[in-house]
Amino acid sequence: MNEVAQKTILVVDDEPVNITVMSGILRNDYRVLIAKNGYQALERISNSGLPDLILLDIMMPDMDGYELCEKLKAEPETQSIPVVFVSAMSEHIDEERGLSLGAVDYITKPISPAIVLARVHNILALQDAQRALLEQNEQLEETVAQRTKEVHLTQNVTIHALASLAETxxxxxxxxxxxxxxxxxxxxxxxxxxxxxxxxxxxxxxxxxxxxxxxxxxxxxxxxxxxxxxxxxxxxxxxxxxxxxxxxxxxxxxxxxxxxxxxxxxxxxxxxxxxxxxxxxxxxxxxxxxxxxxxxxxxxxxxxxxxxxxxxxxxxxxxxxxxxxxxxxxxxxxxxxxxxxxxxxxxxxxxxxxxxxxxxxxx
Missing domain, CATH: 1.10.3210.10 (Hypothetical protein af1432)
Structure with a gap:
């Protein structure tokens, strides 16, 4: 998966075994950062740069996954980072709450390595496509603005040429x-x-x-x-x-x-x-x-x-x-x-x- 080799995934979970398992699934294809709680996750983001995706546990002490997600979505710098909840809380109400907070997906434990890899790949591919579309739209807007400027310049030159003709x-x-x-x-x-x-x-x-x-x-x-x-x-x-x-x-x-x-x-x-x-x-x-x-x-x-x-x-x-x-x-x-x-x-x-x-x- 060369096209995603440089992508960075932040795994946030308070259970060391879960971090070990998730890191083992991802590390062949992605750069993996880890955090054991919400505060450490914010510190990692501040010190190591913005990750391309966050895999976030819900049940953690001090700051649970829901609260961390809310903080991330409230800040302009981090609000566009895709968040995927990974939790043993498998009730529909839990999933609905996570998605309502701005998460893009919800994976229930115990996890399937194939499902994790597929969803991470698809989310990152979609993010790349959206970014490419945004850049294309910005380039199109720049092109339209430049063409409009050229049309106005042509109009202005024509106007003054005609007006000068009358003036002479x-x-x-x-x-x-x-x-x-x-x-x-x-x-x-x-x-x-x-x-x-x-x-x-x-x-x-x-x-x-x-x-x-x-x-x-x-x-x-x-x-x-x-x-x-x-x-x-x-x-x-x-x-x-x-x-x-x-x-x-x-x-x-x-x-x-x-x-x-x-x-x-x-x-x-x-x-x-x-x-x-x-x-x-x-x-x-x-x-x-x-x-x-x-x-x-x-x-x-x-x-x-x-x-x-x-x-x-x-x-x-x-x-x-x-x-x-x-x-x-x-x-x-x-x-x-x-x-x-x-x-x-x-x-x-x-x-x-x-x-x-x-x-x-x-x-």
Missing amino acids: RDNETGNHIRRTQFYVKLLAEELLRQGHYLDQLNAKNIDLLFRSAPLHDIGKVGIPDKILLKPGRLTPEEFEIMKDHAPLGAQALIAAEQEVGEKESSFLRFARDIAEAHHEKWDGTGYPKGLKGEDIPLSGRIMALADVYDALISERIYKPAFPHEKAKSIILEGNGSHFDPKIVAAFISVEQGFIDTAKKYQD
């Missing part, structure tokens, strides 16, 4: 996509902390919002250069064309969803809602659909404030960069008209985070 056509944005990405995360986390929109906000969805936020202006790739890059304010007619970037972005992301077969939990859904709805206003005067209140997707409402704030603190051809306090006052003026009041409250709570993010990713 609007050379005034600079680090706009990075700043707004962190503004969105700050707002979503604060809304969750304050107990708002708990049916929509959780750690997973906030991560999806964070990763998809850079795509909010992806529709700008469909806006003509003469309008997108105009060195001055747009005419009303030109602004109507500029407004098309919201539905254009949503349409592109809907097509992407259909192409890759993404489910409703996809980050593309958040990206689609953000792209289409980040210019909607709480009072219904926004575009492209004129949605009002909570009919506007939450992701769009969050991005609306993040986008406006960043536009206010950024320099444009037609305006200087406003300081934080000026931008804050304009946000507050739009409370309940342009912006969701709960999101404005969240903004006030995390405004230092906005200041720090703007400084860290300044143009």
Whole structure:
């Protein structure tokens, strides 16, 4: 039995003759440790390392087998060691009690050497199989985690590549996509902390919002250069064309969803809602659909404030960069008209985070 030659069996029995008999049965195939009582058994385990299996007598002085088994199963370090009761107590109630304490088997005396060897071998083989299955599951989990990490990395690279494509056509944005990405995360986390929109906000969805936020202006790739890059304010007619970037972005992301077969939990859904709805206003005067209140997707409402704030603190051809306090006052003026009041409250709570993010990713 080479495959179990290194296994260690601890035999616990207060009768020397029983120890001699059991050791004689096992010693050709296993390393055998002996203990004459429960306290000595605990000492052996402490000094000699964890055995692979314990053969345990029940009727012993000071600490019987039942008590020792309870102690072993109560400690995380020893609770997984298989325990087999070996006893002259052959009543069903004795066996039931032993098994209920966590023992894996119960052998009655007088013992049969063949039965002892067979049961020990089977128990150890089962233990090896369970350990191998656990290791396989851990390796599988590591593989899945690594694949998930790779998918997220690919998504993030793709998102930033697409967002950068839109950014290169609007050379005034600079680090706009990075700043707004962190503004969105700050707002979503604060809304969750304050107990708002708990049916929509959780750690997973906030991560999806964070990763998809850079795509909010992806529709700008469909806006003509003469309008997108105009060195001055747009005419009303030109602004109507500029407004098309919201539905254009949503349409592109809907097509992407259909192409890759993404489910409703996809980050593309958040990206689609953000792209289409980040210019909607709480009072219904926004575009492209004129949605009002909570009919506007939450992701769009969050991005609306993040986008406006960043536009206010950024320099444009037609305006200087406003300081934080000026931008804050304009946000507050739009409370309940342009912006969701709960999101404005969240903004006030995390405004230092906005200041720090703007400084860290300044143009």
